[in-house]
Amino acid sequence: MAQEIKRIAVSTGGGDAPGLNAVIRAVVHAATKRGWEVFGIRDGYNGIFLPERYPNGDGVIPLTRARVRGITHLGGTIIGTTNRGNPFKYPMPQPDGTMKEVDRADEIVAGFKKYGFDALVAIGGDGSLTIANDLAKRGNIRVVGVPKTIDNDLEGTVATFGFDTAVSFATEAIDRLHSTAESHHRVMVVEVMGRTAGWIALNSGVAGTADVILIPEIPYDINVVAEKINEREKAGRNFSIIVVAEGAIAKDGTASVIEKELGKAERFGGLGEKIAAQIQALTKKETRCVVLGHLLRGGSPSAFDRLLSLRFGAAAVRALEEGQSGVVVVLDPPTVNYIPIEQVAHRVRHVPVDSDTIWTAQDLGISFGV
DSSP states (O other): OOOOOOEEEEEEOSSOOTTHHHHHHHHHHHHHHTTOEEEEESTTTHHHHOGGGOTTSOSEEEOOTTTTTTOTTOOSOTTOOOSBOOTTSEEEEOTTSOEEEEOOHHHHHHHHHHHTOOEEEEEEOHHHHHHHHHHHHHHTOEEEEEEBOTTOOOTTOSOOBTHHHHHHHHHHHHHHHHHHHHHHTOEEEEEEOOSSOOHHHHHHHHHTTOSEEEOTTSOBOHHHHHHHHHHHHHTTOOOEEEEEETTOOBTTOOOOEEEOOTTBOOEEOOHHHHHHHHHHHHHOOOEEEEEOGGGGTOSOOOHHHHHHHHHHHHHHHHHHHTTOOSEEEEEETTEEEEEEGGGTTTOOOOOOTTSHHHHHHHHTTOBOOO
């Protein structure tokens, strides 16, 4: 029989996504309804093992119904997040000035015991959920994960919250760029997030009637892209829209990584500008690049993402009540189910190249640079 729960912790890790606050609100309401106390760990797990950053002692804060009132529609996360600081591989300065990854997970486990937490709701992507699951094993902590990424690239769930909002914003941006591109007879390159999966680029590109979509799953040939632009020019279409995922790869090429730092995920970027320069050189048409970047993460979540976030948060509490641990809540229409975190950890859900969305794009005349 599972240990009785009286007090739980909530953490948000990795990049922010629209809907995080809605998850937190649902967790708090569902837990307090069951008589549990809820506490938020600030900035991933920093609130526990980096107390010097919180001189007022608020690295761990109580989350009451009053504290989460009116946050469903707000972007970001009220408890903060970080995409640095894996406690199992935490970068620490050495006497010789170098950095070394050190295992500090035991400090997190000790912190959980100090605060008397009976369980953890970990909201995050692949990396954050893997860390939470490893902490559960290290410290015998009950953990339920909530999948979070605007990239929609987590296995086991039909959708992750934040994705719909990101696609909607990207589509609106593409819509706006159509008029300026046509007015100035330009090629516009729109770079969106998508490190290893092209869900945002594909969906917003099709919805926004782009002419070319470049995604990591389909290595592109820049000459084929240029041919598409020239074909449109000959047909009297003197402007073009290219949507590119930041992690798209040219044939015989590599991803555009601009930063790789110890203890931090690789930072992608610069691909949009590179493609714009290549297209201008090959077609002689004026080409501009717009990088949507973190604009895709910000702002108020869509109605779909709000509802999904609330469902995920409430389901996480129900999972704990049922005695579940080491699982992640997933969207499995028409309901929300639980699957082992191991089925999500270290895996990426790529865009299937034989999917109907790809076929639809091709039927609409959209090029993938091949």
